[in-house]
Amino acid sequence: MKKQSLLLFAMLMIFSQAVLQGCSESGANSGSSAASTEDAVQKIELSSSLDENIIETIRSNPSSIADFFPIFKNEVSERLIIPFSTLSEEELFVVYCSIVAYSFAPYGASVAKELADLLQESVLDCDNYCYLTRYLFIEGINKNGMPDVPFYFVGWDCGAVGNHAEIFVNINNRSLLLDPTIGIVALSDFNSVASGRYLALSSILDLSTRNELSDYRSDIINSLSEGLYKPSDLLYFFADLETYKNPATGSAFWPTPGATLCGNTD
Numbered sequence: 001m002k003k004q005s006l007l008l009f010a011m012l013m014i015f016s017q018a019v020l021q022g023c024s025e026s027g028a029n030s031g032s033s034a035a036s037t038e039d040a041v042q043k044i045e046l047s048s049s050l051d052e053n054i055i056e057t058i059r060s061n062p063s064s065i066a067d068f069f070p071i072f073k074n075e076v077s078e079r080l081i082i083p084f085s086t087l088s089e090e091e092l093f094v095v096y097c098s099i100v101a102y103s104f105a106p107y108g109a110s111v112a113k114e115l116a117d118l119l120q121e122s123v124l125d126c127d128n129y130c131y132l133t134r135y136l137f138i139e140g141i142n143k144n145g146m147p148d149v150p151f152y153f154v155g156w157d158c159g160a161v162g163n164h165a166e167i168f169v170n171i172n173n174r175s176l177l178l179d180p181t182i183g184i185v186a187l188s189d190f191n192s193v194a195s196g197r198y199l200a201l202s203s204i205l206d207l208s209t210r211n212e213l214s215d216y217r218s219d220i221i222n223s224l225s226e227g228l229y230k231p232s233d234l235l236y237f238f239a240d241l242e243t244y245k246n247p248a249t250g251s252a253f254w255p256t257p258g259a260t261l262c263g264n265t266d
């Protein structure tokens, strides 16, 4: 009996990790309007601030992200238009950390959670990009003296964007959505996204540099702009990195609509 209980516990933990770490595209919309709606998204092709030597320097010395931030600021500041041209220094730094995390590795299955492991991964997926964004931000502010700000790690499942992780950051009463898996940022808050409010395409900034996941990127942009996220898509909402990395229970026990109603946890 004891062995059976242990086996069941082990299976639940493995299953819950799979749910937490997954980034399925299966639930994504195949909206044909996505290609046309992307035209209004602010798209900036970054080059100098994501130079390969810079990324490798940050990989070997993460706190150096603070030193390279001015290059990013110079590259985007003249090109951003309303509303992104109003981003503060702190908001721009959060955006920079998310796009550096995006730049570290292409998309693929990963279970890494610690900074040293994340830095060496050859591929990353949604939750790992979120961990890395937070780590890089902490490394950066410890060096440049910027204030810490709340990061909210949000997981969705079974809805418009499938199994996916994103970050909401609140700075001076304004919220940014960071999606380092696909290299986009949106000026929106959790309640607006979760309740399916329409979002102006001009409030979405595309800083992606890879062609991978282009259909999924279009699906997420379409889901944000058309208000296709639903409260019942919520799988998790973690307010700190450590709890996000090591939840008190496996996802099969989470009292959220995404965990309770989604077929993944049956």
Ligand SMILES: [Ca+2]
Pocket: 020, 021, 022, 109, 110, 111, 112, 125, 126, 127, 128
């Ligand atoms: Ca993962």
